[in-house]
Amino acid sequence: MTKRSVISGTGSYLPAKILTNEALARMVDTSDEWIRERTGIHTRHILAEGETTSDMAVAACERALAAAGYSAGDIDGIVVATSTPDCSMPSVATKVQQKLGFTGAAVDVSAACTGFIYALATAHGWLQMGLAQRVLVVGAEAMSKIVNWNDRGTCILFGDGAGAVVLEVSENKPKRGIHALFLHANGALAPLLGTDGGVASSQTAGHLFMSGQEVFRHGVEKMAAATTHTLSTIDKTVADIDWLIAHQANARMIQKIAKNLSVPEEKCVVTVPFHGNTSAASIPLALDTAVRDGRVQPGHLIAMPALGAGLTWGACVLTY
Numbered sequence: 386m387t388k389r390s391v392i393s394g395t396g397s398y399l400p401a402k403i404l405t406n407e408a409l410a411r412m413v414d415t416s417d418e419w420i421r422e423r424t425g426i427h428t429r430h431i432l433a434e435g436e437t438t439s440d441m442a443v444a445a446c447e448r449a450l451a452a453a454g455y456s457a458g459d460i461d462g463i464v465v466a467t468s469t470p471d472c473s474m475p476s477v478a479t480k481v482q483q484k485l486g487f488t489g490a491a492v493d494v495s496a497a498c499t500g501f502i503y504a505l506a507t508a509h510g511w512l513q514m515g516l517a518q519r520v521l522v523v524g525a526e527a528m529s530k531i532v533n534w535n536d537r538g539t540c541i542l543f544g545d546g547a548g549a550v551v552l553e554v555s556e557n558k559p560k561r562g563i564h565a566l567f568l569h570a571n572g573a574l575a576p577l578l579g580t581d582g583g584v585a586s587s588q589t590a591g592h593l594f595m596s597g598q599e600v601f602r603h604g605v606e607k608m609a610a611a612t613t614h615t616l617s618t619i620d621k622t623v624a625d626i627d628w629l630i631a632h633q634a635n636a637r638m639i640q641k642i643a644k645n646l647s648v649p650e651e652k653c654v655v656t657v658p659f660h661g662n663t664s665a666a667s668i669p670l671a672l673d674t675a676v677r678d679g680r681v682q683p684g685h686l687i688a689m690p691a692l693g694a695g696l697t698w699g700a701c702v703l704t705y
């Protein structure tokens with residue numbers, strides 16, 4: 386029987402500190418009205434002093450493990466998507482292993498806001514090749530550490546957080562699991578979005594820069610195309626999906642993607658208003674929210690497209 390890669394638990398974590406649009410308007414020349422109208426965002430969460438990306442990842446993993454009914458000792462692999470690790474090495478993945486107390490394969494994946502899709506593909510490969518049986522797949526980001534808090538064009542968009550899933554081999558749930566993945570990148574588009582520094586260039590993390598309008602256009606076009614393409618590889622169309630869980634960058638962007646695909650708004654999970662763009666954490670955060678509030682049910686077909694710095698983009702289609 387075909388080995389399936391099935392999500393058996395989801396979890397997420399947002400730091401306690403909330404940064405409102407009103408508070409941002411006291412820091413840069415902006416307003417609650419402008420931010421809500423252009424992005425749909427009204428709050429984002431910010432790491433506490435001393436809190437790190439691996440701390441957030443651990444909290445999300447603990448919740449995903451509890452939801453799946455497992456303890457850390459049942460896990461034999463971890464893939465963490467992040468662009469904002471605690472340190473250059475070791476990886477966030479190994480720090481999570483250390484804090485939770487398990488061993489097995491561990492790696493960080495760097496694909497910016499597409500990171501969770503690349504991480505799912507990595508974990509799916511491990512499961513299908515027999516390298517692991519049960520893997521934590523995590524998106525965790527401390528975006529507040531790389532945002533330029535003087536740039537009103539970007540600082541209003543981002544927030545910190547983490548999301549995780551337990552992905553495991555199953556031979557008993559033939560209809561569930563990952564059906565198709567699509568991964569792509571075009572490095573020629575790197576100047577549109579990134580940081581202006583890094584370990585080997587400035588010996589700092591650098592600060593985030595972005596050509597907002599161009600990234601918006603690429604986001605709409607490429608996430609819509611990735612969704613249609615990935616579904617087509619399994620002879621499905623957007624009419625077949627129960628949920629569109631797109632990268633949570635901007636509520637207006639998600640509305641446009643849905644409109645271009647003729648997906649009704651009721652089928653879109655939109656959590657960006659309360660946590661902002663959490664980069665690689667955004668899709669697992671949105672998935673966990675919709676699982677916990679009962680919208681996403683076992684057997685539902687979900688399309689998850691993403692786009693991020695690189696530019697990278699891709700999609701995953703799975704049955705929860």
Ligand code: COA
Nearest residue numbers: 415416419423498537538541597598600601634635692693
């Ligand atoms: N508050 C008030 N005014 C602002 C502002 C803010 N926070 N940020 C920019 N502006 C101003 C600009 O300076 C500009 O003023 P001008 O006309 O006097 O020059 C005006 O608003 C319009 O700026 P523009 O950049 O054209 O706005 P926009 O409608 O494209 O919205 C974004 C800006 C960033 C919200 C939008 O481009 C966006 O969401 N892009 C994609 C971002 C994203 O998702 N990135 C991550 C993808 S992984």
